[in-house]
Amino acid sequence: MIGWDALTFAAAAALCARIKLSNRRVKVRSGFLSELREGWHGFRAVAGRCVQGGVV
Numbered sequence: 001m002i003g004w005d006a007l008t009f010a011a012a013a014a015l016c017a018r019i020k021l022s023n024r025r026v027k028v029r030s031g032f033l034s035e036l037r038e039g040w041h042g043f044r045a046v047a048g049r050c051v052q053g054g055v056v
Helices: 002-017 032-047
Strands: none
Touching: none
């Protein structure tokens, strides 16, 4: 059982080693107000379907 575990771990490590990652960093430009606006729209979409704690 432990041998099988070690074999699957080694296989997963070998597969993960083949993953190519870029060195570039992704810049996300979203300010506080845009995130607040997005969250408010999501809240309003869900709140319109809720009635006294139950989802309609």
